[in-house]
Amino acid sequence: MESWIELKKSQPKVVQLLQRSLSKNRLAHAYLFEGSKGIGKKRVAIQLAKSFLCKEREGAEPCQVCLDCKRIDHGNHPDVHMIEPDGLSIKKQQVEHLQKEFTYRGVESGKKVYLVSEADKMTASAANSLLKFLEEPSAPTLAILMTERAGNVLPTIQSRSQQLSFSPLSKEIFINRLEKEGNTKALSTLIASLTSSYEEAIALIESDWIAQARSVVIQLNEELYERPHQVFLTIQDKWIPTFKERRELELGLDMILLWLRDLLYTQVGKTDQLVFVDQQTLLEQQALSSSQEKTSQNMSFVLEAKRHLSANVNPQLVMEKLFFSIQEG
Template sequence: MGLDWTEAKQRQPRASAILARTIEKDRLAHAYLFEGSRGTGKMAIAELMAQVFLCRQRTGIEPCNECADCKRVTSGNHPDVHVIEAQGAVIKVDQIRGLKKEFSMRGMESGKKVYLVKDADRMNASAGNSLLKFLEEPDGEALAILTTTRPQGMLKTILSRVQVMSFQPLSPDVFVKSLVEHGVKEQDALLLSRMTANLDEALALTEEDWIAEARKKVIQLLDDLVTRPGYSLISLQDDWVPFFKEKPDVQLGIDLLILWYRDLLRLKVDQPEELVYVDQEDRLWKQAVNLTEERLANHLQAVVDTKRRIDANTSPQLAMEQMLIRLQEG
């Protein structure tokens, strides 16, 4: 079963409310542009719109999810739903021409047709102009939904002929819930929700248990720093450096360090319910009681400074070693 409007409104309250109200009043536009960052649910809601448009048994705004049309849309094989996406780097004019040819024929199931153009900003000029003519003169009963992360990269003439719906980053609660629904452990989902607002990016970080392993490395390094400070540089060399090999990975590791120190600050100001490392509260308390607020602020600043230095192309390993020395000195 696909998304329903209750879930859609949780993910995208404003855009979904407008679309649902439009369906309720039977005033669907013939063409929409869903714009927003990746992982905000644009294609899931586009699929829901296709179901609504094609379902012949729906009551109110919800598709029935039982008829052949609904099932074919959610399985991705409805003959009257056409998805266009880039072949290589761009969407080519031949793809749009092929789409127009499809639409010149009556819908196989209901006389209606839906076309979804993914990453519409990747259309080359010829494809964009060809689609423009299609938007100006839709053939029969059709619904067009274009998606993009870069509306500024699209022809202004296309933007003027579609109804633009802006998709906002998911709220932290919805983001965590979505990750958990994708099989991510809640403790990892909480961390990811503070590191990115992009669902696709967050899921990529869970591949091969990367985020879970990164989390362990961070906790181990900080534990060594507190319980056996003389060993922390060895821990850095033996465990941290081999794992966080590339600069972007190092930056993510530092983000996890920053989140740990912010958790320590949360305990200092009596906000345990806001912890990100929820399963590490005992360890966090042990560290928090041994740090004054001033020392804790200095530690956090040392980590933030390290991230800035790496941004400025300081050697990640050197920057991390110097950070550990600063943290040991207090």
């Protein structure tokens, strides 16, 4: 069970608007929640359904203990209906089934709620059928549509819904969430520094690629100071086989940039902001043998390498030129 107060920590603007609307009993009849996967759209939608149906609500906050709240928590409330893609799309038959359900009066409360997940995946006929709901809402009814791509939703549906944009999770919340899912602090911190997309974060973790890539980046940066003659062999033997795809190469250069930023933070005494949190000893050793000016210059070399990569320069040449520039200074 979550409260609006807890949800507000991750989505303050969206939650504040909904709380105000609930307190004044001025909810729109339809909402379009837009934002990347994993940032709380469905959690907010469920909470809004509770507040809409809860008879013991105080202000915006549902009681969490009445029959309505408990049934919504367990996913079996007879007046809350969820539509999700059937295969690759949401089909007209699914919307027609929903229309049939809505011909009956609300079983528990006289109200009805329907939630549409991945609303951008509605077929044209399904979208047009749903549009009739929005044009002629059967009060009291609440529609909540959720999507990662609002631009792909039928414009007439967009215009008849109140669109709320969900912000990417803050880095701190992102890290905490990844840790709660069983990932190490070191890996969670790195991933949250590389992407704000929860979907991409999970894909990176599930592939096991990110842990291997992180090890290669640490090895390269360690060799740069302790075994510089080994760097180009490691690029050939470790970097090239690990960083094959364009997105992997981009993330690899981003990781090198994050390492150098950590080195700069170490040089100025801001070790509480490190991304490579388990490598502080190595970073402190490197900080003693490099100046802030040199570290800043190396960061500019990485940015130049990213530009070369975008211009389709051979990835191995990009890396060799990068580390040659860093070594020569």
